[in-house]
Amino acid sequence: xxxxxxxxxxxxxxxxxxxxxxxxxxxxxxxxxxxxxxxxxxxxxxxxxxxxxxxxxxxxxxxxxxxxxxxxxxxxxxxxxxxxxxxxxxxxxxxxxxxxxxxxxxxxxxxxxxxxxxxxxxxxxxxxxxxxxxxxxxxxxxxxxxxxxxxxxxxxxxxxxxxxxxxxxxxxxxxxxxxxxxx
Numbered sequence: 001x002x003x004x005x006x007x008x009x010x011x012x013x014x015x016x017x018x019x020x021x022x023x024x025x026x027x028x029x030x031x032x033x034x035x036x037x038x039x040x041x042x043x044x045x046x047x048x049x050x051x052x053x054x055x056x057x058x059x060x061x062x063x064x065x066x067x068x069x070x071x072x073x074x075x076x077x078x079x080x081x082x083x084x085x086x087x088x089x090x091x092x093x094x095x096x097x098x099x100x101x102x103x104x105x106x107x108x109x110x111x112x113x114x115x116x117x118x119x120x121x122x123x124x125x126x127x128x129x130x131x132x133x134x135x136x137x138x139x140x141x142x143x144x145x146x147x148x149x150x151x152x153x154x155x156x157x158x159x160x161x162x163x164x165x166x167x168x169x170x171x172x173x174x175x176x177x178x179x180x181x182x183x
Contacts, residue, residue, distance in 0.1 A: 006053050009067040010046055016072040017042050024073055028095070032086060032122050032167065041086075041093040045070075048087060048094035048116045055109045066104060069097050074126035081126055083139070088120040097126060102142045108150035111172065121170040128166070136162040143170055 017025065025038035049070050053063050071077045074084055080099040087094040087110065094116065098104055110116040123139055125131060131139070140160050147156060151174075159171035 004064050004067040006050065006063060006067065009049070009070065013049075013070065013072050014042065014046065020072070025095070028084070028086070028124075029093075031124075031128075034086075034088065034093070034122075036093055041095055044087070044089075044092040044094035044116075045096070047092075048096055048110060051110060051113050051116050052096070052105045055106060069099070069104070071097065077126055084124045084126055086122040086124070087116065087118040088122070089116070089118040091115075091117075094118075100138070102139070103146065107143060107146045111147070111174075112150070119172055121172065123168040123170065124166060130165050131162060131168055136160075136168060139168055147172070 022038035022042055025041045029036055029038055029041065049067070052066060056063055056066060069077055069081050074081070074097055077097050081097045082100050083098045083102065085096045085098055085102075085105075087096070096105055107121075111118060121143070123131070123143075125135070140162075143160075144158060147158060155175055157171075157173040157175060159169075159173075161169040161171075
């Protein structure tokens, strides 16, 4: 099979989602208790993957490994894909599938980009199982490292809640650098 290109990926991804009437996205949003149109997630996912690929190109990395992970049905993703990252913003939703090495996508790049900026991330497992304590520790460490590489604690507040069992909530709040601490 020829290398997966962004255009080929988008066409295939959208065809699968639309032929399923975006049922997998609808079910995923319902599980996360997010009241939104699943087609919004389809559009947002295409944008987020496109933005991620843009940064890959800037870094000189091949797109195929990232694109091959982004299957509409997480059960059809490559074996090493473990997590579903659902990004929630005031503009929409996006879903990206990642391996244990979540560094395949730069969370800070997505946060900085006006097209993909988000304020919340929900992380679930592709197999829909519960997140273990090791998963929670690993995810919190990796997400914090990624975002703190570009943002200081003064610039960005992070919050984590793993009490849901089957998902991790990550709150992300950018602080206005011009604001002074009020005492």
